[in-house]
Amino acid sequence: MRNIRLVVEYDGTDFCGWQKQPNIRTVQGEMEEVLSNLLQQKVSLIASGRTDTGVHASAQVVNFSYTGQHSCQTIFNGGNALLPFDVRILSAENVPLDFNSRFSAQAREYKYRITKKPRAIGRQYAWFCPFKIKLSYMEKACPYLIGEQDFKSFCRTGADVTHYQCNMYQVKWNESDDDYIFTVRANRFLHNMVRILVGTFVDIGRGKRKSKDMFTILKSRDRHMAGPTVPAHGLILHRVIYNN
């Protein structure tokens, strides 16, 4: 028995998210089919986390049990030869049997890209925000989110979770000529959490709310206090961090 770890990049545009569902194109569905055919055994992938419809990943981490003899180089080459072009295996390696992409992960890092003007090139990877936003307002709201807190306000209502505690390690905004980039790193994320956070930041950035309102919103534990859920296509699972 071997445990194979893959780092995977995908363009979420034409996928209904990561998680396998019958009769729907998902990343997990495509990958399991290709790898099962390639390795001639049923492959079940464990991912660091699910991504929603339309969300991208530049370095999703997955692993699976494998009892065959093919080298990791063969899995890498064969997988990429058979996979559709919107999924790429970036690396394949043997890891200890106790490695689990989901439970071994220390933190996940997401990025959300807002473009300042409508674009044709790269429009699949950035949300055009039609409002003027001020970086300094958004930056002032970041520190309230740091640390172990209850993020229920930033979770889709009706989500099936046992608790809303997340430990937030990093929250920051960067600005370039064309874009605003939001970077957020935490031990776990709730359903739609990054997109609701960004929607709330945009409300603050455009002056609809004060920077310090972020604190009140967080403490309310009420989804209706937070801003709108911004579109999926600006979001990318950027990195998953493991201890070693």
Added chain:
Amino acid sequence: MRNIRLVVEYDGTDFCGWQKQPNIRTVQGEMEEVLSNLLQQKVSLIASGRTDTGVHASAQVVNFSYTGQHSCQTIFNGGNALLPFDVRILSAENVPLDFNSRFSAQAREYKYRITKKPRAIGRQYAWFCPFKIKLSYMEKACPYLIGEQDFKSFCRTGADVTHYQCNMYQVKWNESDDDYIFTVRANRFLHNMVRILVGTFVDIGRGKRKSKDMFTILKSRDRHMAGPTVPAHGLILHRVIYNN
């Protein structure tokens, strides 16, 4: 009579190039239809130059005659509201009547992106080159191309042109972690010229030919001496330069 100048960005993936053709989706075709509807008069666009099927533009320059009263802001907003998302008007302005996007242009600048590893995200905008290439070999071949010379070797055979003289102002390669970027600026370009140049550089970069062979190839005036035509999707019309 007014002369309106637009700067236009497009993602060439789903277009059969710039130039209008019956029953085929082209950038010129889409734009003329939208602008004619919007302005309620027949709009004929003059572009700085044509781009081939699959080639992108981040700043194509076009102009057209207009006899109506709508402001440039209206043309900008209305055009972007009606255009498909893979074409965006970046700016619209009134210019002197003697301005002609094609004949007033001093130089065109193209970029070609080669990605070092297969990618899912941004795969529409970079060609994955399966060979190991050495930047220094390609850099050494650049100076041979500078200046007013005959570029027949780098023109598609059978192209309908009166002469092959081009004045090359800049030819350079840059390398980043993920990509090689080729930048080339000249007063004019022949059909497939940038893509044949890149194909020849790649032959040099992978050691199939010597850097100094670029000189022999250029002087031969023979397309068969040059390298292959690399795929269109790595190419972008990056900038058009005017005197003022």
